[in-house]
Amino acid sequence: MKVQSVAVLSAAVAGAVAVVLTPVAGAEPPKFPCNNFEFRGAFKIAGDNNTRIEVDLAGNPAYGRAKYSNIFYLGESGNVAARIDGRNLTLEAVGSGPAEGPRTYVGTIDDNGIAAGSAHLTNTLAPVGSWRAETPLACIRKIGRADPPDAVQVPVADKKQVAAVTSDVDVYDKPDGVGTPYDGIFLENGRTLELVEPCRDSWCHLVIPEVPGGRGWVYQDGFLNVT
Numbered sequence: 001m002k003v004q005s006v007a008v009l010s011a012a013v014a015g016a017v018a019v020v021l022t023p024v025a026g027a028e029p030p031k032f033p034c035n036n037f038e039f040r041g042a043f044k045i046a047g048d049n050n051t052r053i054e055v056d057l058a059g060n061p062a063y064g065r066a067k068y069s070n071i072f073y074l075g076e077s078g079n080v081a082a083r084i085d086g087r088n089l090t091l092e093a094v095g096s097g098p099a100e101g102p103r104t105y106v107g108t109i110d111d112n113g114i115a116a117g118s119a120h121l122t123n124t125l126a127p128v129g130s131w132r133a134e135t136p137l138a139c140i141r142k143i144g145r146a147d148p149p150d151a152v153q154v155p156v157a158d159k160k161q162v163a164a165v166t167s168d169v170d171v172y173d174k175p176d177g178v179g180t181p182y183d184g185i186f187l188e189n190g191r192t193l194e195l196v197e198p199c200r201d202s203w204c205h206l207v208i209p210e211v212p213g214g215r216g217w218v219y220q221d222g223f224l225n226v227t
Helices: none
Strands: 034-047 052-059 062-069 076-085 088-094 103-109 115-121 127-133 138-142 162-165 169-172 181-187 192-194 203-207 215-219 224-226
Antiparallel strands (some): 034 052, 034 127, 052 062, 103 115, 203 215
């Protein structure tokens, strides 16, 4: 039998009843919406008049040698050129064959990675029916991404409060007016230090490296500006 071109993906004859295409069994939606896909291996589509295309494709754009069949032709072969732009897919079945010429399949890709759309004669744009992919495409870039549940969550450290010294002031070993000032140690105007804890009753607990233990108490009012 003479080898036919991709035109074996022929138009439905007048009055023919289109087949009902069912969703792909077992296809699970990706965790996150995707806006960029590529071909990775076997790609199969089914259309009106039991039209089927089976082709191995890789990357984007992709090219391959396909097998075609429908109610008119069985086991024919031809070349395929396919490309994906975001969620839009175009597949051109090219080659020599019957007079009606090659087909172009255009469609969109859903959240499951399944493409579906319509087909037309490449040369005349005459419609030849609808089609749906049986194999999902591979997502290579995701949008609207949220951290997955099993992701390691890194806590953001709380912003440290600091105190700016506005006037020279003594440092004490205890707050509330019952402490003793450190001999020969005071904070100079213009210095900035971290708080150990929030200030209370006008007393601030600060990180002060030069005092024993590295921490000391300073009276706030008139001496410290805490931010």
